[in-house]
Amino acid sequence: MLQGKSILLGVSGGIAVYKAAELVRLFVKEGASVHVVMTANARQFVTTLTFQALSSNPVGCDLFSIESESRISHIEKAREADLVVLAPATANLMAKMAAGIADDYLTTILLATTAPVLVCPAMNVKMWEHPATRRNLKTLTELGYRVEPPAVGFLACQEEGAGRLADISNILESALRLLTPPTLEGRKVLVSAGPTREHFDPVRFLSNPSSGKMGYALARIAARRSATVTLVSGPCSLEAPARVERISVTSAAQMRDAVLNLSACQDAIVMTAAVSDYRPAEVSPRKIKKSPGQLSVVLAPNPDILASLGAAKPSGQVLVGFAAETENVAENARDKLMRKNLDLIVANDLTKEGAGFGAETNEVKIMGASEETSLCLMTKEEVAERIWDRVEKLLASGKN
Ligand code: PMT
Secondary structure (H helix, E strand, O other): OOOEEEEEEOOOOOOHHHHHHHHHHHHHHHOOOOEEOOOOOOHHHHHHHHHHHHHOOOOOOOOHHHHHHHHOOHHHHHHOEEEEEEEOHHHHHHHHHOOOOOOOHHHHHHHHHOOEEEEOOOOOHHHHHHHHHHHHHHHHHOOOOEEEEOOOEOOOOOOOEEEEEOHHHHHHHHHHHOOOOOOOOOOOEEEEEEEEEEEEEEOOOOOOOOOOOOHHEEEEHHHHOOEEEEEOOOOOOOOOOOEEEEEEEEOOHHHHHHHHHHHOOOOOEEEEOHHHHHEEOOOOOOOOOOOOOOOOOEEOOOOOHHHHHHHHHOOOOOOEEEEOOOOOHHHHHHHHHHHHHOOEEEEEEOOOOOOOOOOOOOEEEEEEOEEEEOOOEEEEEHHHHHHHHHHHHHHHHHHO
8 A cells, every 4th residue: 555655754752653653564565665853752662673673774863964964865765755754752842843843853844844644642641631732733833834633542651541652553544545546535335234134123134244345445535635525334343434424333324324314415335245135024023932842934125225325326426336146247247237227337256366355355356337346366355446446437527
């Protein structure tokens, strides 16, 4: 996701410095070239060697080093970066930035860079709540710095409150967002994900193995592209992606109500959820007792949410369905595309290795009225990227 990107990580002195090492590892894993700059105080907590080993690049510390000065290295570093991340950012660093002070290597780079800067504060709760820090935070926001607010919890100073460095996964997501062109800015999109559960008594239900991974990846990528995203999710164990509003539902009927309630104002809807086609015709209010012999459950058809969306599709809206198939994949998918009045259908052959339910990867064919693209096996996030590319093309053409 960060291939070809250059990230400058500024590390200032606080107990959370050790967490920045994990951030370097994740940035590198995503393909970024990472350059770390440490303040003198940060070097009291962790040596430069750790960051040098993880980034495979020399760590910048000294504004007046002979070697760096010969190349005016702080200006060079400021120019090269696609993104600057400050983690942890101390109250002192924030104060210097708010005042425009440039008295060391890191603060000099910060004045010279035109790249977006993500500030991730970490400090004692009283320091975070101090009016001077609040004022500096306001100034930084007004100056265009992005801030990943600290998490609330137990702090190293034995106090409790806001001040812990934000979760590394949230910092990574914010960095990815800042490096992603906002191609869905101003667009509202709805994604459904996960399975539905159709209870026949309070403790038993019909369902399927959908993990929600495909739908959550679609929601995450849309948010990264700056869309306003609603995720209607059946029961699954995944965390809601950052900047996504999640509505949790259990049954197909609840999913239909949630989706139809919001559908009219969406620019695009992607139905990834594995909605149960049937539900038990009768639901027992009490646990059905075990008894000898067979138990029959009569099933009634569930409403087809996607078909309802297709029948009432507002002009300009892009409607995307998925087709989970085990045979005649393309024919069945094309039939759903036409019958449900869709703009695109994503044909998912469940017999393929690494595709479909539960996997981290998927292998799909994206089919429209006149264009078909077969994708090779790739991560669900990569599949999501390709689906949103197609949706954006349709939104731009206005022909849907
Ligand atoms: O969640 P994961 O573990 O990541 O797995 C991903 C997935 C396999 C669930 C996903 O890639 C997928 O294929 N989703 C569609 C599953 C499905 O229900 O397919 P279907 O062919 O039965 O339904 C066709 C379309 O109609 C789907 O968009 C479905 O959301 C929708 N539908 C189906 C039944 C129903 N009653 N209402 C609906 O809206």
